[in-house]
Amino acid sequence: MTSTTNLSTGLTARHRERLMSVAREVSFDTGTRIFEEGRRADRFWIVRTGTVALDLCVPGRRAAVVESLGHGELIGWSWHFPPHVWHLGAEAMSPVRAYEFDAETVRAMCARDPEFGRAIADWVGRVVAHRLHASRVRLLDLYAPYGSGSRM
Numbered sequence: 407m408t409s410t411t412n413l414s415t416g417l418t419a420r421h422r423e424r425l426m427s428v429a430r431e432v433s434f435d436t437g438t439r440i441f442e443e444g445r446r447a448d449r450f451w452i453v454r455t456g457t458v459a460l461d462l463c464v465p466g467r468r469a470a471v472v473e474s475l476g477h478g479e480l481i482g483w484s485w486h487f488p489p490h491v492w493h494l495g496a497e498a499m500s501p502v503r504a505y506e507f508d509a510e511t512v513r514a515m516c517a518r519d520p521e522f523g524r525a526i527a528d529w530v531g532r533v534v535a536h537r538l539h540a541s542r543v544r545l546l547d548l549y550a551p552y553g554s555g556s557r558m
Contacts (some may be wrong), residue, residue: 413478414454414502416529421522428512429505434458434498436437440481443495447484448509453477460537461495469495473540483537485509486530 413422432451434440441447443463458481461469472494475481481504485490490509518524 408544413480413529415523416480416506416532417525421525424515425507425512425526426505428515430509434502434504436498436500438498438502439544440496440498440502440542441492441523443492446489446490446502447482447492447507449487450482450509450512451506453479453481454503454505455501456504458501458502459497461497463495463516474499480530480533483534486513486527 408494417425429452431454434456440451440458443461453475455477457481458475459471460475460481461471461473464470481496482492484494485492487489512526516526
């Protein structure tokens, strides 16, 4: 990911501290499905250690892995936008330790503090834009006759 989508550079220290005040530590074993495309998005995570693969359902084929996430990266953005349904799936590719956040709690914090809310929205928006581009490139590489024509 680009540096501005990573938690450490995507938010100011003050906003990171505020977000981390509601974090809970969790872990996932290798092969654990963290969430499934189309299901309710009621939480999100930031990777501490390990690797998470994001995948996209492709009708008639196996799910396509569109991106791998590591330290400091956001797992899940669908919690931030109605209808709060996952647009991708996620699986632990190695043992993963992460910080977990309750989406409703963070959305309420954003509503109470517009500056914090704008910072979170800007960070999540940059993540969405990056993931959209990564998904497009990966799907073109997999299924287009000549690939995407670019490498990330």
